[in-house]
Amino acid sequence: MNLHQAKQDIIEVGRRLYQKEFVASNDGNISARIAEDRILTTPTGLCKGTLALEDLCVVDLKGNHISGHRRASSEIGMHLFLYHERPDINAVVHAHPPTATGFSVAGIPLTECVLPEVIITVGSIPIAGYGTPGGPEISEPIRQYVKDYDAYLLENHGATTIGIDVMNAYFKMETMEHFAKILFVAKQLGGVNVLNSEQVGKLVQIRERMGLRGPDPACLIPDETPAPDGAIPTLRTKSANGNDARSEQDLVAEITRRVMAELNK
Numbered sequence: 001m002n003l004h005q006a007k008q009d010i011i012e013v014g015r016r017l018y019q020k021e022f023v024a025s026n027d028g029n030i031s032a033r034i035a036e037d038r039i040l041t042t043p044t045g046l047c048k049g050t051l052a053l054e055d056l057c058v059v060d061l062k063g064n065h066i067s068g069h070r071r072a073s074s075e076i077g078m079h080l081f082l083y084h085e086r087p088d089i090n091a092v093v094h095a096h097p098p099t100a101t102g103f104s105v106a107g108i109p110l111t112e113c114v115l116p117e118v119i120i121t122v123g124s125i126p127i128a129g130y131g132t133p134g135g136p137e138i139s140e141p142i143r144q145y146v147k148d149y150d151a152y153l154l155e156n157h158g159a160t161t162i163g164i165d166v167m168n169a170y171f172k173m174e175t176m177e178h179f180a181k182i183l184f185v186a187k188q189l190g191g192v193n194v195l196n197s198e199q200v201g202k203l204v205q206i207r208e209r210m211g212l213r214g215p216d217p218a219c220l221i222p223d224e225t226p227a228p229d230g231a232i233p234t235l236r237t238k239s240a241n242g243n244d245a246r247s248e249q250d251l252v253a254e255i256t257r258r259v260m261a262e263l264n265k
Helices: 003-017 078-084 100-105 116-121 166-189 197-209 247-263
Strands: 029-035 039-040 057-060 063-069 091-095 151-154 161-162
Touching: 003 029, 003 039, 003 078, 003 166, 029 078, 029 166, 039 078, 078 091, 091 100, 091 166, 100 151, 100 161, 100 166, 116 166, 116 197, 151 166, 161 166
Parallel strands: none
Antiparallel strands: 029 039, 029 091, 039 057, 057 063, 091 161, 151 161
């Protein structure tokens, strides 16, 4: 990646993260691979909204300081882990977007099949387990997702996105927060219309034609099979095709019937 362009992009992304309140104070960090063994990154202890070109520093893939008068963030280890595991990426953005972070604190991954643009561009967004910031603990929980996903919620600690360049990684962060806001509102309004397997399949085909990488499955498709004999059914979110095998009212009635039958035994 061109060094000058990478610097300009990191400054711009830092400004956007701060303006959109995806970070507060000195939170967050951004990096870009500028050579096979060189990473340009934001420094520790500075607000991402007011960074200057001279504030950025360069480290090698082991985290050794190469250049710049400031030192890299203590969380550079997570970035280096991602670069090592994903040689196809050239940028990492870590931030604390409020709504998406709220989902991570609540233990709710952003995996429902809801928005076509999210399924195509990002796919499913899992939650990586908690790890202490600033050390190797934060990277290990991501390992199970790193090969297949480009966006991760970090349990009780914000989110991380990766991409082919700095702007690409940032836009995935923007998409994640936008999705989280919409999903939160839908849940507050009482329900989420999720796409069915056929609809998701068509979106995956679009993604493949565009040459975009994505997880398989692209998102969590609701279980459309009937409840096993003897099992109490659960209320599932509605399929967007409107062809549910049983309506919500039917499910409520069935749950009530089975519960009463158990009480009367």
